[in-house]
Amino acid sequence: MMKFRIQRENFIKPLEQISGSVGTNQKEPITQNVLMKIVPNDPTGPIKDAEYKMFMICTDTEIELVSEVGLFGEVEQGAITVEAKKLVTIIKSLPEGCFIYIEEAPDKKSITLSTERNKFSLSTLPAEQFPEIEILASSYSLKIKASTLLEMMKTTSFAIPQENYRVALKGMCFNIRQDRGSKRDLDIYTSDAHRANIQRAELEEDCVFPEDFSGRCSFILPKKTVSEVIRLLNEFSKDKAFLDSVIELFIGRTCFRTEINGVTVISCLIDSDYPNILMIVPNNCNRVLTLDRESFKNSLERVKILCNTLNNAVELIVVNSTITIKAKNSLHEEAVEHIIAEYEGDDFSLAYKADYLIDICKNMTAKKIKISMTTNSNSAKVEAVAGEGEPVSQACYVVSRIVL
Template sequence: MKVTIERSAFLKALNHVQSVVERRNTIPILSNVLIQARAGEIRLSATDLDVEVIETVPADVAQGGATTVPAHMMHDIVRKLPDGTQLQIEQGADTGRVSIFAGRSRFALQALPAEEFPGLTAGEFSNNFAVQASDLKTMIERTRFAISTEETRYYLNGIYLHAVRAEPADKLRAVATDGHRLAQFELALPLGAAGMPGVIVPRKTVLEVHRLIEDRDASIEISLSQSKIRFGFDGIVLTSKLIDGTFPDYERVIPKHNDKVMDVDTKLFAQAVDRVSTISSEKGRAVKLHIGSGKVVLTVNNPDSGSAEEELVADYDATDIDIGFNARYLLDIAGQLEGDTARFMLADAGSPTVIRDVVDDSALYVLMPMRV
């Protein structure tokens, strides 16, 4: 194998694929990136056996071939080379070594046989559809914070992606919950997504896809089967296993009849929560909201450090209510609202509260209250 490639193009591709490689591996080949050289291009592949990323980049291929080298080490070498450098990657008769030449620098890396590199067999995909990159990125941003990190409830460790019937048009909906809060985002159902299975996309896959999306105007091809999902865009193909589990009936926990409505300035509310929560304990993080006619009063009482109180103007004309929330969760949700006004739909101090952006009905959030 003998390949010449420009440093920045190679670094960009390496940066994309190496992030799925775990730093510690009991299987040596999984620490490596597969390099396949053929006419006019090289293909880089990396996997952790659950997620696989493949990227193809143009290159001057004098002699084709395939090998694997340590992913993070190769990335660090290329990252530290001067910008504009031309890299030459060679493997001769000694298949256990790969040489890298760049200007006056020369590196020799241990290599493992390409034949040993595992591929993520995808099988047949039952549904294929395209989504605008900006829509997919927004969908991930609005829901990922609510993904559970509790490994015992593994079926909550991802985003539930599914088609729903709605008027006037069906929707593609993403839902994430950790049992304390729920985030839901939807967009128009793409052509080809009708009849798709409801799938749980793992947290790592969600974060990788979000990281890889650089061109928000691109179109992303999504393919689905019962056990795998594939994203294709900009010369990159990411294939992932799905979480094998049943996502809970989340619609049962979304209140339909919360009749106490409070509208408050999103930015001012978030800043007030942030200020008063400075006093709260790291463990509890509880902030109490006293909602009355035309105002909301935020208070925090911490026996160890003191108390804080702040009053805000709010549009509210129902009966007074006192309710407590985790300050961190309130800030996470407020951070997703792009409009000027946040709408809280409440029932009582012990029931879930629905939070929405007044000017955007594509997202919905549910927050469980705390005792304060």
């Protein structure tokens, strides 16, 4: 019978880090559980001095998060599953610094969780029924700085749609390219078919493929996996040493694996071809507006209040160096605001979805941005303008126009 003793703080932190991946399918209740498995500890691994360690695993069958913690004192090996959210809620409610004792019942259908003053009995499901994702051999791996990966994923993830008839668009595409000697760079794409986000960065090391490799030099992470990876990277982002560390992403034919500060992320990949996003990026643009990002965002948010709810569109009317942002709705209400931009070219008027432009401004940090398009363009390209002391951004955002 499995049993162990652990301090509250050592238990709750790794459990909270993985519990966001529990399933919500009522037909598979075991995916709402956390699997706790005690095994002998390898002293050469990351956990030192402990005789045993406990793996904690949560999954929804498409993504799996794994954390581990060292155990001391009287320990009995074994494996059990218990409802994750219920367990987290109980442990969080216990006094800080207390020790928790967990022991499996003789009939293996429940566990007892107790402290000096508390006692809870929780039902369990058989550990052998827990659906762990099969980890196949990796085809190749990427090495990238943690801060770079966080920046790339955060600034592109907002374009992944909740629902889309095109399976590939339900995730984030990672594409390895080689266009400068032997150095391989990484592109990240997201799109909902009406807008597209593109980020580029250098890998820390050249990506080496096996000699017999014949697969794609790209892979697509599902939306939930993207959210969990961003959450974990963000959680440790206050630690400069972590941000400077290198994250290795292992890519197999059907699955993805990485470790983020002791938490292992395993995920199925989306088996589909991502559309060629670069085909829709406007090039050789003869209309280029340079303007203050914050002022533009604030104006859009004010004018958006009176947008037509059917298309949420704002009209950009450019005359000389003045941009008039205009919106009106079915009640004949109207909002108009003027901002100054740096611009030389012909006068024009185009409409775009307000939320798309606002999202872009919120996810950029540069003081100034430029919006580029061609005379016959159906899309606008938005990029950062690097000011003095500002890093050069490789992000590019594309937004389709709306016909009013």
